[in-house]
Every structure is written in structure tokens, then in C-alpha cells.
Amino acid sequence: MFTAWTQIFKRDLLIAFRRRSEIIHPIIFFVMVISLFPLAIGDDKVLLQKIAPAIIWVTALLATMLSLDTLFRSDFEDGSLEQMTLLKTPLSMLVTAKIMAHWVITGLPLILITPLLAVLLYMPSESISMLLLTLLLGTPTLSLIGAVGIALTVGLRQGGVILSLLILPLYIPVLIFATLALQNVEQGFSAEAQLAMMLAILVLAITLSPFAIAAALKVSLN
């Protein structure tokens, strides 16, 4: 069971490293959108500092959503997804390998580049570590939830717009808790409760969403 899992995980990483542009594009998108805000608002240090967590989180949300488009697309088109459903290993296990690989490729670089962008938006250093923590807890959840939407829309021609309709409402609890945690830290309170909630949502997403994803893929392959 785990050999198939690691095989798929390695395969997806390998494919991604052969096509590096797919890793880099979401990052460039992330950096560009964030740098648009200071340009639009003006160099207002107080205001930027205040809304920096919101800007970074909303942009991260959009970048994750856009990058998810590639998650099942190529496997769906060349038929390897159908082959995966025929394996002995349950599809719900295999999709976790794909999502994990996808998160390593797109989510992790996003987190790594965030400190740089946070400095650009004048965030204080104690908030930056909290920002990274919320992103570390939040982006896997975003990938898991988004994968459900992608699995439902993978066969559709105009999937992109519908995808955002489907999954953005589901993203909002994560967004709320993450930004609340950052607000608490800024005001000198503890953010433990929010972090615990984010962890709880992540655990819930890990346990439940693979089944939804597998079921949705089977409907799409129909």
C-alpha cells in the first residue's frame, strides 16, 4: 500500500522538477499581486502594516487555488488517473500522495518566500513568525479542500470560474482563524486558540477530504 503511495509521491515530484516553470509561476503570481498593493495604496507604512496579514493571506489563498489547477489535469488527460482507480491501493490513499507532492511543490516555496514579502509590507518580526506558522497550518488545508473542488471540475471545459465558486466559501474559516491569530499577536495576546482551531480544521480535512476527493474523481471519470 505504501509503495504505491511513495511511487506516486516521487513521480509527481520528479515531473514537477522536470517542468520547473509550473513551480515558479504561482510564486511569481504571489509576489506580483502582493507588490501591487503598496503600489495601489501608496507608501503608507501604518496602513500597510495593518493590512499586511490580510493581503498575504488572501493572496496566498488565490495562489493556492490557481496552482491547484494542475493537480489532476495532466493525469486526467493522459488516462493515468483511470489507471490509478484500478490499483489495489484505495484511490483515497493515492490522492493524498498527489496532494502532498503538490503542496511540497507549490505550498512550501510560498511559505519560504513569505518573510521577504512581509518585510516589504513592514510587518514586525514577531508577527512574521506567527504568519509563517499560520501559513504552515493553513496551506495544507487549502490544498486538501481545493482538491475536492478540482476533482469535481476536472472534466469540465470552463472549470476555473466554477472552481472558485465552489471552494472559496469553504476556504473562509481558515482565512478567518489565520487573520484572527495574527491580530491577536499584534495586540499582544496569545493566539493559541486560533492555532488550535486551524490544527483541528487541518486534521478534519486530512481525515475526511481524501474520501470526498476519491468519490469526486470517480464521478468525473464516469
Next chain:
Amino acid sequence: MGLFAILFVYGLYSGLILAPIDYEQGEAYRIIFVHVPAAWMSLFIYMVMAITGAIALIWRLKLAEIVMISCAPIGASFTFLALVTGSIWGKPMWNTWWVWDARLTSELLLLFLYFGVMALYNAIEDRRTAARAVAILALVGVVNIPVIHYSVEWWNTLHQGPTVTKFDKPSIHLSMLIPLLVMAVAFKLYFIGSLFMRVRTELLAREQKSKWVTALLESK
């Protein structure tokens, strides 16, 4: 539907005219008799949709799929009604049409979820595949329902806490509770009535080539 009309008229009459004036909120509180049942319905219909969705997924019942799909537009309208009446109520009470309060936000999200369900259903050509995809989406969205329900306790904001339970203080007076419950039952009956109409139409449209439908048409 007839029963709905009777209860609706009685509920509105007793709510708008018979019920006493609230000493804090004055006459303006009377919108509660539409707002609260509509908000209840918005959640209730989503649950019905999810449950029939689960039935459709597990037992592949065609009728369950149709019931699920027919729930979506009705639920979306109730959610919209709850939002509109809530914002009309909010204007005299909180002096603002809209607050980014947890409950309002989750109600808005519920509306978005309904929109997502309808969009997904319309995007997929094959009706049965579409229904199964929507069933999965509805079940995933159910995760959002507890968030809505417990948001009052979690965020504790402008929105007044629920006052309908008789066990806690502050609670609602009986003379206000009865019209409220009558309205709730009336809304539920309306939901059932319009759901059945929708299901009938959808079923006839899907089965228009089958023998029993042609027989039905010829007999009329």
C-alpha cells in the same frame, strides 16, 4: 399549500398585530417573524439537500437526486430572504445595513454554497453525473453548517444570541414565541409544497420520453 396560506396569514397577523411591543426594540422587532424562520429554513434546507445527496450517492436513487437538486434554489431564496430581512432589521437596531459579523458572514457563505451547488449542477452536461457531483459538494459543505450554528458562541459579536429556547435567560415571551413557531411551520409547509412542485416538473422533464409520461399527457 392551502395549509401554508392559512398558517402564513395567521402567523403574520398574530406576529404583526397581536404580539406585544418589545420594550427595548419597539415595533421594529416584528421582522423577527420573517427573519428567524427564513434563517432556520436556510439551514434546514441545506441539511435536507445534504441528506438526500447522501441517499443519492449511496443508493443511486434517481428521485433523491431530483429532490436534492430541487432544494437548492428554494434554499438559496430563503437564505437571501434571511439576509435581506436581517439587514432591514439591522438598520434601526445597529444603525447599519451590514456588519461583518460572524453570523451574517456565515449566512452569506451559505448563500455562496447554494450558488456553487447550482453552478456545478448546470456546468455538467449529464444530469445524473451532475447530481452525484453536487451530492459530494453538498456533503462537503455540511462541514460549514456547525460553523454557522456555533458561530454565535465562538465569536460573540453584535448579533443577539438565540432567545428562542425556553431554558435559558433571556428568553422569548410566549406571546411572541407562538406566532414565531406558526411562521416557522408555515415556511416549512411552503418549502414542502414548492419542493414537490419542482420535483414534479423536473421528474416529468427528465422522463419525458418514457411511456408513463406520454400516457399521462395523452390522458389529459
